Amino acid sequence: MNGMMDTAENVMKHLSVGNQRQQDAYRVFQDSGLLAKLAAYSSYPTGTVPIDIDLPDSDLDVLCYADDLKTFQAEQSGQLEGIALNGRTQWTYGISVSDQKAYVTCELKLGSWPVEIFVQAVPVEQQNAYLHMQVEWSLLQLWGEAGHREIRRLKQAGWKTEPAFAHVLGLEGNPYIEMRDLAELKEQELWEFARSRVTF
Incomplete structure (x- = not known):
């Protein structure tokens, strides 16, 4: 949706x-x-x-x-x-x-x-959890059901949410900071970045 x-x-x-x-x-x-x-x-x-x-x-x-x-x-x-x-x-x-x-x-x-x-x-709009969810929601809309399945698979295997997304994107460093930094990108920039790095 x-x-x-x-x-x-x-x-x-x-x-x-x-x-x-x-x-x-x-x-x-x-x-x-x-x-x-x-x-x-x-x-x-x-x-x-x-x-x-x-x-x-x-x-x-x-x-x-x-x-x-x-x-x-x-x-x-x-x-x-x-x-x-x-x-x-x-x-x-x-x-x-x-x-x-x-x-x-x-x-x-x-x-x-x-x-x-x-x-x-x-x-609230500057808190990490808010920024993380905005990025994650945008990525899930780009990835569709395949993205939902992959993130759920990782979470069921014990991954926390932000590390799971960072893993899929191939991000290095602190996943909470990396995901927060992605919130500075406009949606189209985020999608272009994600398309080039997705691992599923």
């Missing part, structure tokens, strides 16, 4: 008419009101589910932007506990690799889905 994934609204439209797991993810987001509750923080659903390379144990990922991570946790803990299965949430602070700022994650369960909310003092 084609279409832009640049906004949360577009991702949700995509999920709403996607495969069974994507439609289930859409219902979970809608029924829980998670994205609406986090709308003030530019909430954006990302990860492998929207681009249909998820595995059975994949989680739902949501990116958010907040100037102050501690304040975000203080303001959102109660709301998130209120919608989480059994009221359980797990918060983790860390320093991101790949030259990005500190972050906090909140893990919870909504229905049968594990969910991870990732928050940085970086606008």
Whole structure:
């Protein structure tokens, strides 16, 4: 399925008419009101589910932007506990690799889905996970079902998503930085680059 994934609204439209797991993810987001509750923080659903390379144990990922991570946790803990299965949430602070700022994650369960909310003092459109998904989605549209099959094959063999794409493209170095750097290319430039390097 084609279409832009640049906004949360577009991702949700995509999920709403996607495969069974994507439609289930859409219902979970809608029924829980998670994205609406986090709308003030530019909430954006990302990860492998929207681009249909998820595995059975994949989680739902949501990116958010907040100037102050501690304040975000203080303001959102109660709301998130209120919608989480059994009221359980797990918060983790860390320093991101790949030259990005500190972050906090909140893990919870909504229905049968594990969910991870990732928050940085970086606008969502500049966060690595957002940039990675834009590149990956563009590449999958170029490659079609053959590309989906190859990425799923690698992931089923234990590869993480960005290393799997970097392997297919024959990229060397840190796959997370390499994939982020590809986001600077215009779509046509990306496709021309990918056509010359694809390995499946």
